[in-house]
Amino acid sequence: MSNPLLIDTPNSLPAFDRITPELAEPALDDVLARNRAELKTLLERNAAPTWESFIEPLEEMGDRVSHAWGPVQHLFGVNSTADWRKAFNACLPKLTEYGLEMSLSEPLYRAYKALADSDAFKTFSAPRKKVVNDALRDFKLSGIALPDDKKEHFKKIALRLSELQSKFEENLMDSTQAWSKLVTDESLLDGMTDAAKQAARDKAQAKNQEGWLLTLDFPSYDSVITYSKNRELRRELYEAYATRASDQGPLAGQHDNTPLMGEILALRDEEAKLLGFNNFAELSLATKMAESPNEVEHFLLDLASRAKKGAKAELEQLRAYALKLDGLNDYQPWDSPYYAEKYQQDVLGMSEEEVRPYFPAARTIEGMFTLVQRLYGIKIEQTHDVATWHKDVTTYALKDKDGKVFGGFYLDPYARADKRGGAWMDECLSRRQTPQGLQRPVAYLVCNFTPPLPGKPALLTHDEVVTLFHEFGHGLHHLLTQVDEAAVSGIRGVAWDAVELPSQFMENWCYDRETLLELGRHWETNAPLPDHFITKLKESRSFLNGLATLRQVEFALFDLRMHRDYDKGVATLETLAQVRKEVAVIVPPAMNRMPNSFSHVFAGGYAAGYYSYKWAEVLSADAFAAFEETDFSPETGARFRDTVLAKGGSREAMELFIEFRGRKPSIEPLLRHSGLAAAA
Secondary structure (H helix, E strand, C coil): CCCHHHCCCCCCCCCCCCCCHHHHHHHHHHHHHHHHHHHHHHHHCCCCCCHHHHHHHHHHHHHHHHHHHHHHHHHHHHCCCHHHHHHHHHHHHHHHHHHHHHHCCHHHHHHHHHHHCCCHHHHCCHHHHHHHHHHHHHHHHCCCCCCHHHHHHHHHHHHHHHHHHHHHHHHHHHHHHHCEEEECCHHHHCCCCHHHHHHHHHHHHHCCCCCEEEECCHHHHHHHHCCCCCHHHHHHHHHHHHCCCCCCCCCCCCCCCHHHHHHHHHHHHHHHHHCCCCCHHHHHHCCCCCCCHHHHHHHHHHHHHHHHHHHHHHHHHHHHHHHHHHCCCCCCHHHHHHHHHHHHHHHHCCCHHHHHHHCEHHHHHHHHHHHHHHHHCCEEEEECCCCCCCCCCEEEEEECCCCCEEEEEEEEEECCCCCCCCCEEEEEECCEEECCEEECCEEEEEEEECCCCCCCCCECCHHHHHHHHHHHHHHHHHHCCCCCCHHHCCCCCCCCCCCCHHHHHHHHHHHCHHHHHHHCECCCCCCECCHHHHHHHHHHCCCCHHHHHHHHHHHHHHHHHHHHCCCCCCCHHHHHHHHHHHHCCCCCCCCCCHHHHCHHHHCCCCCCCCCHHHHHHHHHHHHHHHHHHCCCCHHHHHHHHHHHHHHHHHCCHHHHHHHHHCCCCCCHHHHHHCCCHHHC
């Protein structure tokens, strides 16, 4: 039987019912060998490259790699068994080596340059020009201009960074899964929800244990840190969670990411200086909207100054509340989620658990689809003939107003063993025009919600609803593209600090009255979400938002300075301590090792770019304000679809925002939505 990872015809979906770990490496070897041979021939025959003779074959080669590697990378995240890890780790160096060959190929660079200098280039469409210009920029950022000896050193750095970043994520997953606590006295779980206790009991039974098994996957951790009355239990889980993959805590020294972090930062700094930048932050911003690290720092410090007064007041309110409620006079970080939830119940008259019955997962997902269909004039229909990797995964087709399929996606909503934590969207197929016709975009949407209990549907907290909308926003950016050039279709080619705009934009609807009425139906009675809950949810958006804002600023400023001001003699914890001294009002205990689990920065694509989340909030709040100003008119939805979503990376992000909004972004809507306007 042929290897299913080698099926690369347009619109062919991965055969997840036939893909096994042992097929991964042979498939990648086959594709890379074929691509290398084709590239050699392509470059020999392209003395005068054209789009058709040069770029289109390169797109074909890139898609072939995606067909073989994409499912392997995906399964490593959603089904990270020992066999899939082995397959992933065997393939990754080969793929990295190939990528470096391409980015450091002088003949390939010269061909792109010849195309850019040709008369034909002047007649190219804007997307095609951007494909070529982005490629030339990326060649330079990949070291193409370096002398041969430095080029080889640059290549070694890139290979090592790829290895270290993968190991960082692996250590974090191993550390998260290595810790558990079996509770045999149910009274210790007082305050936790029945659903959370049942989930803990099910975990214990799955391991043939009697009692309740608590773990560090987020649904389990959150159920304790937010709801357990037992302060010692909260402290114990906080310590285990806050010290994952570090030299502290119950697993001290096991899966420790500390040495990896030091080497990653050193190599990034060396890489940046090889390319002529002063630091890695400057290199990172070369492909972003922000113009300089100092501009980003100013933005973050300004936001912190607006939020700090309110955050101090919020912290004092929580401390006073804990003292009044339980006589607690030594308020600690493991108390914050618990008393914040209690305080919210008292002040707003609402808790996450009270609204959870109104957000059954299936109904909520359908409600989200209804909103999107109304906003953008499309149809979303479930499909049943697509192979998946787990029984919980559902698949969908997107159709235009005439019923023609233009995309699709997989939805994998629930937490389980061997699945990476968090939530994300990734590409399965990208839209592009091929010689055989149009390839339609397909996305993976992955979350880690609490799974359904026997006899009940999965019920989402409002926070989980927000996460669902966020990831679907990324999905829509990928799926609603109208760009036919693969390198700039969907989210490809989008500045990293603008890529969160569509996702953050979708979060706004989770506080919109009409949307909440559509989403929120009680799973047993079908009663709509009561008005007072809708009011409270809207109020909750700015509730304790000063503290939440400072937390994000703290992470972003730490990330920026760690890369801008790199000094091998200064430990990451010293940088973090200085940042906290400037902007934080809650300082965690000395054992806290947040950087060791900061995978967005050390293992993901957010290095010196974590500020993007806050900047995207500015963009998304201002975009949503356009809907508010036009009374949510269909024309506004169509304009957002046709600019920000449809054009993706084919034009600069700021240009598209201005085309949609009629001006540059304003911070005022964010300050208003988040309750910080009064402090501005």
